[in-house]
Amino acid sequence: MTASKPERKVIVLGGTGFLGSRVVRELRNQGFAVSIGTRFPERVVRSPGGLDAEVAVARSDLRDAETLKRAFQGASAVVNCIGLYVETRTDSFRDVHVTGARNVAATAATLGVRDLIQISGIAATRDSPSAYVRARAEGEDEVRSAFPAATILRPSAMFSRSGALFGDLDALVRRMPVIPLFGDGSTRLQPVHAGDVAKAVSMTAGGAGHGGVFELGGPDVFTYKEILERLARRAGKRRLLMPVPFGVWWTLASTLSGLSNPPLTPAHVALMQRDNVVGEDAATFSDFGIEPQSAIALGLV
Structure with missing residues (x-):
């Protein structure tokens, strides 16, 4: 450990969430x-x-520049892990991923924060049919405009030993004899361990990868159908995997969108309609010297 690290203060927005914690x-x-x-x-x-007793907690609000200024005082790095996956009456995707992200970046720039790390997503694109995905992409542009040296990290679908991606799908496989596929199930995913993403964030807060854009995926690439097949075999279950056209999924997601916590959203459908893998020319974990963990080696799939 270097002598300078303990002197560096990092504030993590969304620090109690799945990745943030x-x-x-x-x-x-x-x-x-x-x-x-x-x-x-x-x-x-x-x-x-649980939470380290030495970790401070500061009030901050993406919509309130004054709370951000107070929270960011003395910080050498700011990490924005805040994500909104379901819109509410008070928060829209644009509020959080575009306007909020811009406010964070502008405040960090004003205060002279050295490193800003923005968590986005590997599939963020402005031409997506999903408002959530479009907001992610637009938010990246707003962040780079307000803070040109910001580092953008785009993880693929994240998993952990305690659940998330594989845990949720495993519960589905164990409960349902017939499992609907998104389309024909051929969409490719490159799941990434949340702990490895956290390592990349930590290294960036220490100055590595300053100002770059990194796509973070694990060493394994599966189709959605392959993941379900592997989980069914591991559970000793015989399951019928039934193709379902994406049009049906879009209709279902729109119908469920009025629920306070819908099990399916248009964002889910949009993300499953395109491959979620690292681009051929993208900067990746290897640029940090990180060897990402394999879900297969961990026995999770």
């Missing part, structure tokens, strides 16, 4: 002083084996 833990392991930025600091719970 792992980013906080990895930064602490590397000796950084860490603060979590959240709208509701009073809801942050500390428990044995």
Whole structure:
């Protein structure tokens, strides 16, 4: 550990979420002083084996520049892990991924923050039929406009030992005798361990990859159908995998969108309609010297 790392303060927006909590833990392991930025600091719970007692909690709101300024004071790096996957009456995709991301970048630039790390997604594109995916892509442009030296990290679908991608699909395989496929199930995915993404964030906060755009995928590439087949074999289940046209999925997602926590959203459908793999010419984990973990080697699929 270098002598300078403990003197560097990093604030993690969305630091209590699936990726954010792992980013906080990895930064602490590397000796950084860490603060979590959240709208509701009073809801942050500390428990044995949970949030490090030395991690500070600061009130911050993507829509309120003053709270961002106070939260960012003294920070050498800001990590924006905040993501919105279902729109609500008070928050839209644009509010969080475009306007909010721009506010974070502009505030960080004004305060002279050295490193800004924006978490996006490997499939972010402005021509997507999904408002969520389009907002991700537009947000990247807004961040780079306000903070040209920002680092953009685009992880593929993330997994962990405790669940997420493979855990959710495994529960589906164990429960349902007939499993509907997105299209014919041929969409390719390159799942990435959330802990490896956290390592890339930590290295970026330490100055590595400054200002670059990185696509982060694991070493395994599967079709969606292959993942389900592997999980069914592992569970000892015989399952019928039924192709379902994407038009049906879009209709279903639109119908369910009025629910407070829909099991399927247009964003899910859009992401499953295109391959979610690292581009041939993209900067990747190898540029950080990180060897990503294999879901197969971990026995998760």
